[in-house]
Amino acid sequence: MNLQEQILSAINTTLKNPIYQTLQLLNIKSILHRANFVKKREGVAPYLVVLHFVYMLVMNKKISSFMHQSNESFKKDTYYRLLQNSSYNWRKLLSLSTLKIIKLLHKVQDASSIKVFIMDDTVEGKTGKYIEGSRDGLWSNKEKRTIRGINVVSLNYSDGYSNFMIDFAMSMGNYARVKVEEFSTELDIRCNAYKRRMEIMEGKSKIALAMVKRAVHSGIYADYLLVDSWYSKPAFIQEMNDLGLKVISRIANNTKIWNFNDKEKTLNAMYEKHKKLKNAKVGTYGKKIRFSYFSTVVEHKNAGKLKIVFIKTTDNLIPIVSTDLELNDEEIIEIYKRRWDIEQGYKELREYFGFGQEENRIYEALIARMTLSFFAYNIVSYINRISHEPKTIGGLFKDLECELYTLSIAMQAFIEIMDKIAQIDEIVKNNKDFTSIIATLRSATQELLGFRCER
Numbered sequence: 001m002n003l004q005e006q007i008l009s010a011i012n013t014t015l016k017n018p019i020y021q022t023l024q025l026l027n028i029k030s031i032l033h034r035a036n037f038v039k040k041r042e043g044v045a046p047y048l049v050v051l052h053f054v055y056m057l058v059m060n061k062k063i064s065s066f067m068h069q070s071n072e073s074f075k076k077d078t079y080y081r082l083l084q085n086s087s088y089n090w091r092k093l094l095s096l097s098t099l100k101i102i103k104l105l106h107k108v109q110d111a112s113s114i115k116v117f118i119m120d121d122t123v124e125g126k127t128g129k130y131i132e133g134s135r136d137g138l139w140s141n142k143e144k145r146t147i148r149g150i151n152v153v154s155l156n157y158s159d160g161y162s163n164f165m166i167d168f169a170m171s172m173g174n175y176a177r178v179k180v181e182e183f184s185t186e187l188d189i190r191c192n193a194y195k196r197r198m199e200i201m202e203g204k205s206k207i208a209l210a211m212v213k214r215a216v217h218s219g220i221y222a223d224y225l226l227v228d229s230w231y232s233k234p235a236f237i238q239e240m241n242d243l244g245l246k247v248i249s250r251i252a253n254n255t256k257i258w259n260f261n262d263k264e265k266t267l268n269a270m271y272e273k274h275k276k277l278k279n280a281k282v283g284t285y286g287k288k289i290r291f292s293y294f295s296t297v298v299e300h301k302n303a304g305k306l307k308i309v310f311i312k313t314t315d316n317l318i319p320i321v322s323t324d325l326e327l328n329d330e331e332i333i334e335i336y337k338r339r340w341d342i343e344q345g346y347k348e349l350r351e352y353f354g355f356g357q358e359e360n361r362i363y364e365a366l367i368a369r370m371t372l373s374f375f376a377y378n379i380v381s382y383i384n385r386i387s388h389e390p391k392t393i394g395g396l397f398k399d400l401e402c403e404l405y406t407l408s409i410a411m412q413a414f415i416e417i418m419d420k421i422a423q424i425d426e427i428v429k430n431n432k433d434f435t436s437i438i439a440t441l442r443s444a445t446q447e448l449l450g451f452r453c454e455r
Helices: 003-014 018-026 028-034 046-058 063-069 076-084 090-105 192-201 204-218 234-243 267-277 329-337 340-352 363-386 393-422 425-430 434-449
Strands: 116-125 135-140 145-158 163-171 224-227 246-250 281-285 289-300 304-312 317-322
Touching: 018 028, 018 046, 018 090, 018 363, 028 046, 028 090, 046 063, 046 076, 046 363, 063 076, 076 363, 090 163, 090 192, 090 204, 090 363, 116 135, 116 204, 116 340, 145 204, 145 340, 145 363, 163 192, 163 204, 163 340, 163 363, 192 363, 204 234, 224 329, 234 246, 234 304, 246 329, 267 289, 267 304, 267 317, 281 329, 289 329, 304 329, 317 329, 340 363
Parallel strands: 116 224, 224 246
Antiparallel strands: 116 145, 135 145, 145 163, 246 317, 281 289, 289 304, 304 317
């Protein structure tokens, strides 16, 4: 073992950087290479720039403040070049890293736990007039009004304990602020960025279908796909049936979308008939919401046989459909409740990982920046899962931020002490390797931490 390897081993044994260790465990350099993050002859390795971005997100720093506080940061152009490089395959980076994390989780997962895909979309406000990918007329549930912003469709994986973002896409529709042909960067039609750009005009249903297919074909397994009523249409469920993926979803009480083969062709007609014939059970959601429920099995000409659980609250009738007829009513309701996991994921992404706070106008840079937010979220979720005392994401987030500061300051202080010792003539004379050890320590520290941070 050479000097560099010995020092790296010693530092790893004494000072542990969980983010760096997780990236090593994922073999992130290989993943980046497969996603076409290839270093040019001159310049910084993409791996180090990605590592810096992960640190920025965990430490809640923008590029400018990170550069101000880090003596080992790169030049500003280095970070922006990574975000705008048209050859990098950001989708592949996210999907390959998530697949590896899920494989690593097998050793701590309960084999009997139900794994689910969750499909949903969210709206992020963007006020800039020329932000590529933004559009007008988006309904914001948070603000209860239509706003200008971006519509992000995403696919999440949950095993009931941890959540990970697998894929996402932006949907622009017909109300674009900037048309695709007017985007500022001209791209080669063969590059990854151009292919990613072309999906933006596709409808959300088509985008969602493509995401699920990619996830299944990549080797990620889930027992069920959970979606809300917007995505749950007969054609979509038929596609999932063909894919061999079972669906549990809320469906819209809309006679134009849902007409069944039974005598009672609409949801309202079925509910009115069966509420008289069946004894409804009573359930609760949280502390305040009480509901009654019962189920029936029906057939649709496109979606096939379905089990519908009718949930009746004081104000609403909520039909939940399952393509798995073997599940009982309670199981269907409990599994569908896990659709909330993706909403919690969005909340944590906004609060701790800079999602929705991107300051980029160029579409490709927005995609890159959101991918990095999802990637950092997945890394922290994994660290939380394998720790002996799992915490909330917020609690772990703060601990990691503090730990990164402590690691960097401790190592730099130690090296500065060594520098002072090296200035003592007698020590240098008696140990010719001393200055070499200091240089190796400095290099090893930068490699392990990725930067030098001073408060």
